[in-house]
Amino acid sequence: MKILLVEDHPNLASNLFEYFEPKGFRLDWARNGVHGVELAKNQSYDLIILDVMLPKLDGFGVCNKIRNELALDTPIIFLTAKSMLPDKVLGLELGGDDYLVKPFQLRELESRINSVMRRYRKIEAQSSIVVEDLIIDRNICKVFRDNIPLVLPPTAYKILCLLGINKHRVTTFQEIEDYIWGDDIPQSSSLRTHIHTLRTIIDKPFNKALIHTVSRVGLKVGYDD
Amino acid sequence: MKILLVEDHPNLASNLFEYFEPKGFRLDWARNGVHGVELAKNQSYDLIILDVMLPKLDGFGVCNKIRNELALDTPIIFLTAKSMLPDKVLGLELGGDDYLVKPFQLRELESRINSVMRRYRKIEAQSSIVVEDLIIDRNICKVFRDNIPLVLPPTAYKILCLLGINKHRVTTFQEIEDYIWGDDIPQSSSLRTHIHTLRTIIDKPFNKALIHTVSRVGLKVGYDD
DNA sequence: AGTTTGCGTTAAGAAAGCGTTAAGATGGCG
DNA sequence: CGCCATCTTAACGCTTTCTTAACGCAAACT
Numbered sequence: 126m127k128i129l130l131v132e133d134h135p136n137l138a139s140n141l142f143e144y145f146e147p148k149g150f151r152l153d154w155a156r157n158g159v160h161g162v163e164l165a166k167n168q169s170y171d172l173i174i175l176d177v178m179l180p181k182l183d184g185f186g187v188c189n190k191i192r193n194e195l196a197l198d199t200p201i202i203f204l205t206a207k208s209m210l211p212d213k214v215l216g217l218e219l220g221g222d223d224y225l226v227k228p229f230q231l232r233e234l235e236s237r238i239n240s241v242m243r244r245y246r247k248i249e250a251q252s253s254i255v256v257e258d259l260i261i262d263r264n265i266c267k268v269f270r271d272n273i274p275l276v277l278p279p280t281a282y283k284i285l286c287l288l289g290i291n292k293h294r295v296t297t298f299q300e301i302e303d304y305i306w307g308d309d310i311p312q313s314s315s316l317r318t319h320i321h322t323l324r325t326i327i328d329k330p331f332n333k334a335l336i337h338t339v340s341r342v343g344l345k346v347g348y349d350d
Numbered sequence: 351m352k353i354l355l356v357e358d359h360p361n362l363a364s365n366l367f368e369y370f371e372p373k374g375f376r377l378d379w380a381r382n383g384v385h386g387v388e389l390a391k392n393q394s395y396d397l398i399i400l401d402v403m404l405p406k407l408d409g410f411g412v413c414n415k416i417r418n419e420l421a422l423d424t425p426i427i428f429l430t431a432k433s434m435l436p437d438k439v440l441g442l443e444l445g446g447d448d449y450l451v452k453p454f455q456l457r458e459l460e461s462r463i464n465s466v467m468r469r470y471r472k473i474e475a476q477s478s479i480v481v482e483d484l485i486i487d488r489n490i491c492k493v494f495r496d497n498i499p500l501v502l503p504p505t506a507y508k509i510l511c512l513l514g515i516n517k518h519r520v521t522t523f524q525e526i527e528d529y530i531w532g533d534d535i536p537q538s539s540s541l542r543t544h545i546h547t548l549r550t551i552i553d554k555p556f557n558k559a560l561i562h563t564v565s566r567v568g569l570k571v572g573y574d575d
Numbered sequence: 576a577g578t579t580t581g582c583g584t585t586a587a588g589a590a591a592g593c594g595t596t597a598a599g600a601t602g603g604c605g
Numbered sequence: 606c607g608c609c610a611t612c613t614t615a616a617c618g619c620t621t622t623c624t625t626a627a628c629g630c631a632a633a634c635t
Contacts, residue, residue, distance in 0.1 A: 200469075210455050217461035222469060223448065230435050236442035244447055244469055247423055254421075263421075264519035266564045278622055279566040290421040315624050317582065322622095324583090340581070340632085503611055540613050542593065547611095549594090565592070565621075 126242070127151045129168070131161035131187060132176040132204070137227075141174070144231045158182025162190050170199055171245075172238060175221075177205035177212065185219055192220040200241045204234070254289035256346050259327065259335055261289045270327055270335075280305060281323040288336070288346040297343035320344070351375045351467070352528055354393070356386035356412060357401040357429070362452075366399070369456045376532060383407025387415050394525055395424055396471070397463060400446075402430035402437065410444055417445040425466045427459070471515065479514035481571050484552065484560055486514045495552055495560075505530060506548040513561070513571045522568035545569070 126149065132138050133156050142152055153168065155161035157180040165173060165187075173191070177184035184203060191197050203216040208226040216224045222241045225234060254261040260269045263286060268275045277285065287304050288296050302310045320336070328334045337345050351374065357363050358381050367377055378393065380386035382405040390398065390412075398416070402409035409428060416422050428441040433451040441449045447466050450459060479486040485494045488511060493500045502510065512529050513521050527535045545561070553559045562570050 210457055213458050214461045217465040220468070222465055233435060233438050236439045240442040240447055243445070244425070244466075265570060266520050266567055280623075286421075290419070311624060312626090313582095314626075318584090318624075320582090321584065338582075505612075536613060537615090538593095539615070542595090543613075546594065546596090563593075 126172070127153070127168070127170050128238075129153050129155065129161065129164055129170040129173045131155045131158065131173065131179065131184070133157060133179050134176075140231070145235070148235075156180075158184070158187045161187050162195070165191050165197060165199070166195055172242060173199055173201045174234075175201055175203050177203060177207050177216070185215060188216070188219045188221060200245050202234075202237060202241060204229075254286070254292070256289055256292050257333075257335060257348055259289075259346070261286060268327065270331060275326050277326055278322060280319050281326065284319060284323055285327070285346075288344055292346050295339050295343045295345045300343065351397070352393070352395050352525075353377050353463075354380065354386065354389055354395040354398045356380045356383065356398065356404065356409070358382060358404050359401075365456070370460075373460075376528065381405075383409070383412045386412050387420075390416050390422060390424070391420055394522055397467060398424055398426045399459075400426055400428050402428060402432055402441070410440060413441070413444045413446060425470050427462060427466065429454075429459070479511070479517065481514055481517050482558075482560060482573055484514075484571070486511060493552070495556060500551055502551055503547060505544050506551065509544060509548055510552070510571075513569055517571050520564050520568045520570045525568065 128145070128150055130138060130141055130152050132141075132154070135156075138154050138156075142154075145152060153164055153170070155164050159181045161173075161175070161179075162182065164170075175184045175187055179187070182190075184205065188201055188203075191199070191201070198220075200222045201220065203221050203224040204227065205212070205216075205224070206227045207213075213224045223237050225237060253263060258271050260272075262269070266282065268277055268282065268285065283305055284301055287301060291300075298313075298316060302316060305316075324334075324336055328336055333348055335346050335348070337347075337349065339345060353370070353375055355363060355366055355377050357366075357379070360381075363379050363381075367379070370377060378389055378395070380389050384406045386398075386400070386404075387407065389395075400409045400412055404412070407415075409430065413426055413428075416424070416426070423445075425447045426445065428446045428449040429452065430437070430441075430449075431452045432438075438449045448462050450462060477487070477489045479488065483496050487493070491507065493502055493507065493510065508530055509526055512526060516525075523538075523541060527541060530541075549559075549561055553561055558573055560571050560573070562572075562574065564570060
């Protein structure tokens with residue numbers, strides 16, 4: 126995690142260094158806006174922490190240059206004493222991802238960094254569920270095993286999704302029924318049939334079974350444990 | 351923009367409705383945590399605004415269920431009177447995207463919503479959308495395929511825009527209906543007919559189909575994957 | 576050993592999903 | 606007022622998908 130800190134107060138800057146470096150973050154420090162833009166241009170950062178009141182070029186100007194001239198979409202967190210509404214709004218509308226008012230606690234900043242980064246990463250690598258050689262891409266509602274695309278009927282697909290979500294544990298039959306049908310559950314033979322359909326498609330054509338029954342309890346995906 | 355508001359204070363809820371509905375946001379209101387989870391499961395939202403202190407299931411519990419049991423990564427903004435640090439940290443670490451302390455100004459919430467959404471749906475900001483050989487120019491409301499200009503009726507055009515915005519994923523029928531008609535949705539046969547119109551114009555004259563149905567779920571644009 | 580229970584398997588009918596078409600309803604505009 | 610584009614509704618039929626019921630088999634009980 127490489128962070129660019131643009132901040133003119135040496136005290137605050139050194140506090141941040143002391144807090145974040147031991148946690149494995151790597152920080153670069155720019156003490157004015159122009160220097161900040163320069164670094165953003167030449168290095169590549171995972172996140173930028175930006176004070177608003179800065180010598181030479183203020184934080185809004187830096188943000189603007191980064192977004193429009195450099196066309197970078199690196200997450201930006203504003204960090205400032207200005208708590209007035211118009212400033213917050215301006216910062217966020219200019220392309221900032223968060224706006225934290227001084228004084229703040231470092232722990233909160235850390236959480237907000239984590240939150241922003243989590244979001245940023247998730248967008249890069251879309252949310253799909255991976256179980257061994259099985260991939261469930263819930264964005265496009267498609268399933269692959271061994272990179273071979275498999276076609277599932279809707280209900281079988283839903284069951285598989287639920288199993289994937291709970292891949293670390295057994296999903297009970299009861300949970301599956303609730304998840305699929307809600308209040309209007311058909312006879313239990315229906316679920317049995319759907320599970321059979323699911324197995325026929327994702328297990329039969331392959332060597333190792335991925336779906337395992339835990340008698341009287343439910344199902345679990347994954348290779349045998 | 352469809353937002354789920356989980357909040358037990360009718361006053362605040364109605365303030366939010368008054369502020370955001372005229373701006374074109376569509377809000378659903380859940381007045382307790384359990385109802386909130388229920389709605390999140392059955393509908394699809396662009397954003398969830400979550401109070402922390404709620405009857406039945408508190409905001410942290412709701413967030414937890416949404417992230418872990420439903421495995422949805424819909425952005426969540428916490429909204430609460432609790433300004434204590436541990437709460438903020440918990441909210442953000444549980445998978446929240448932002449944490450706003452009451453009392454707050456609606457304008458700030460709006461900015462934060464915009465900021466979160468900008469990240470989440472990058473494409474919405476752009477005015478023209480490109481999908482394979484299809485170009486949707488939303489400035490001039492015109493569509494080209496293979497550089498051939500195509501003329502679409504308004505509703506079909508709207509549907510195509512939505513599919514384009516979500517080109518990386520399946521757009522549910524439900525989302526399409528919400529997007530086009532809002533609260534006053536006609537019978538489902540109407541949507542079927544519009545989709546047929548759309549296909550007749552942008553797929554029929556060409557070799558490869560761009561619009562694909564995902565049974566019981568929705569539509570996706572793009573060549574087969 | 577016989578019976579029960581849980582669950583895999585199969586086949587068949589019922590229901591639902593959706594593409595397609597045509598006909599009426601609506602609303603803007605000359 | 607009437608034309609035209611557009612939207613909505615209804616009907617049809619092909620498919621896919623769901624549900625049910627029946628059977629088999631193995632493990633667990635009596």
